[in-house]
Amino acid sequence: MPALLRQLAGLGGCTHPIRLDGHRTEYTVDTRTGEIGNVLHHLVSSSLPAGHLLVRCNNRRITRCAACAEVYRRDTFHLITSGLRGGKGVPERVAAHPRVFATFTPPGFGPVHNRPTGPAGSVRRCRCGALHDQDDPALGTPLDPDTYDYEAAVLWNAHAGPLWRRFSIYLRREVAKRAGLTQRAFREYARVSFAKVAEYQKRGAVHFHAVIRLDGPEGGDTPPPAWATAELLTDAIRAAATAARVDGPVVDGRAHTFAFGRQLDVRTIRSADFDGGQELTERAVAAYIAKYATKGAETATGALDRPLRFLAELAQLDISDHARRLIRTAWTLGARKDLEHLRLRAWAHMLGFRGHFSTKSRRYSTTLGALRDARAEWRRAQALEAAETDPDTTLVLAHWVYAGTGLTDAEAWLAETLEPAPGTEGEPTHG
Numbered sequence: 256m257p258a259l260l261r262q263l264a265g266l267g268g269c270t271h272p273i274r275l276d277g278h279r280t281e282y283t284v285d286t287r288t289g290e291i292g293n294v295l296h297h298l299v300s301s302s303l304p305a306g307h308l309l310v311r312c313n314n315r316r317i318t319r320c321a322a323c324a325e326v327y328r329r330d331t332f333h334l335i336t337s338g339l340r341g342g343k344g345v346p347e348r349v350a351a352h353p354r355v356f357a358t359f360t361p362p363g364f365g366p367v368h369n370r371p372t373g374p375a376g377s378v379r380r381c382r383c384g385a386l387h388d389q390d391d392p393a394l395g396t397p398l399d400p401d402t403y404d405y406e407a408a409v410l411w412n413a414h415a416g417p418l419w420r421r422f423s424i425y426l427r428r429e430v431a432k433r434a435g436l437t438q439r440a441f442r443e444y445a446r447v448s449f450a451k452v453a454e455y456q457k458r459g460a461v462h463f464h465a466v467i468r469l470d471g472p473e474g475g476d477t478p479p480p481a482w483a484t485a486e487l488l489t490d491a492i493r494a495a496a497t498a499a500r501v502d503g504p505v506v507d508g509r510a511h512t513f514a515f516g517r518q519l520d521v522r523t524i525r526s527a528d529f530d531g532g533q534e535l536t537e538r539a540v541a542a543y544i545a546k547y548a549t550k551g552a553e554t555a556t557g558a559l560d561r562p563l564r565f566l567a568e569l570a571q572l573d574i575s576d577h578a579r580r581l582i583r584t585a586w587t588l589g590a591r592k593d594l595e596h597l598r599l600r601a602w603a604h605m606l607g608f609r610g611h612f613s614t615k616s617r618r619y620s621t622t623l624g625a626l627r628d629a630r631a632e633w634r635r636a637q638a639l640e641a642a643e644t645d646p647d648t649t650l651v652l653a654h655w656v657y658a659g660t661g662l663t664d665a666e667a668w669l670a671e672t673l674e675p676a677p678g679t680e681g682e683p684t685h686g
C-alpha cells in the first residue's frame with residue numbers, strides 16, 4: 256500500500272495517466288574502453304505497485320484532467336510572461352518593445368440574449384426585455400433559434416484559423432507600409448511576434464486574444480527600430496483586421512466569406528504591475544491568456560469535451576439546445592463531400608473549430624516543449640543526484656508499450672486520499 260501510494264503521488268494529481276508496459280535498465284559504462292559494465296538500476300513495469308509504469312496524461316482540458324490542465328495553464332502563463340518581460344531564455348529588453356493585447360471578435364449570426372453594459376458598469380435590459388443575471392444560461396443563446404445563422408456560425412469556427420493566418424500576413428504588410436519599407440526590406444529591420452489563444456464566446460463562436468509585439472530583425476533578442484511604436488502597431492492591426500478575408504465554401508448556392516467582426520479591441524500593454532488597475536499589465540494579460548488556454552468548447556456547450564461517434568449520442572448529452580443545434584449543424588455539414596477538408600464531424604464537439612488553442616510565432620518566447628523538457632531534466636538530475644550516478648558514465652536501455660489509460664477504482668480511491676501536489680508560487684490563480 257505505501258509503495259502504491261508513492262507511485263500514485265508521482266503523478267501529481269493526474270487522474271487519467273497513461274499506463275505503460277516494459278522495462279528500463281541503467282548500466283555503468285567504462286569511459287576509456289566504452290564497455291558496458293554492471294547493471295545500476297533495473298525497472299520492470301510488472302514489478303511496480305500498480306503493475307504498470309504510470310505517466311501523466313498531459314491533457315490541456317480542465318474537464319478531462321484538472322491536475323494536468325493546471326500544469327498546462329502555468330506553462331502557458333510562463334510562456335506568455337517570458338515574451339512580455341523576459342526570462343526562460345528571452346532577454347529582459349522585450350519589456351521595452353511595443354506590445355499590445357488585441358481581441359478579435361466574430362461577426363454576428365443573429366441576435367442573442369445579452370447583458371448590455373451602460374455607463375459606470377450599469378447593466379441594461381436585453382432586447383428580449385429581461386434583465387439577465389450574470390450566469391443566466393440564456394446568455395449567448397439566440398433570441399430566435401429559427402432565424403439564427405447556424406450554418407455560418409459553424410463555418411466561421413472552421414475558418415477562424417485560416418482567417419488569423421491571413422490577418423498575420425496582412426499585419427506584416429501594414430506595419431512595413433507605415434515604416435515606408437517594402438515587405439522584403441522589412442525583414443531586415445523588424446519582426447512581428449505574437450502569442451494567441453482561441454476562446455469560445457457564450458454563443459459558441461471562436462474569438463481570439465493575442466499579444467502582438469514588434470521586435471528587431473532577430474526577434475526578441477534585437478531592439479526594434481525607432482519608428483516601431485505601440486501606436487503604429489495598433490494602427491496596422493486595425494487596418495489588417497479590417498482587410499483580412501477568407502473565402503469559405505458555397506453551400507446550396509450560398510457563398511460564404513469570413514471576416515472579423517467590427518468590434519476590435521487593441522490595448523497597449525504596460526510594464527508596471529502596480530498601477531492601481533488603471534493600465535493593462537503584463538501580469539493581467541498572461542493570466543488571462545493562460546486561463547483560456549485550458550478551456551475548450553465545453554465552456555460554451557456545457558459538457559461535451561470529446562468527439563462524437565454517432566449523432567444519436569447527442570440526445571443523451573446534458574447540453575443546451577443551442578449547443579445541440581450547433582453540433583447537429585456541424586454534423587450535417589460534415590456529411591458533404593465538398594466540405595470534407597473541414598472534417599466537421601470529427602470536430603463537431605468543438606463546434607467546427609479544429610485549430611490549436613494557443614499558438615505563437617517562433618520568436619515570441621520559449622515553447623511549452625522547452626518548459627516540459629526543463630522539468631524532465633530537473634527531475635532526472637534530482638534522481639541522478641540521489642543515486643550518485645553520472646550521466647556520462649551510464650547507459651540507459653528502455654522499451655515501453657502502451658497498455659491503457661486511467662486508474663483502477665482502487666487506485667483512484669487511493670489517489671484521492673493524497674494531498675494535492677505542491678504548486679509553484681508567484682502567479683495569479685485566476686485572471
Ligand SMILES: [Zn+2]
Nearest residue numbers: 269312320323
Ligand atoms: Zn492528467
Ligand SMILES: [Zn+2]
Nearest residue numbers: 368369381383
Ligand atoms: Zn434576453
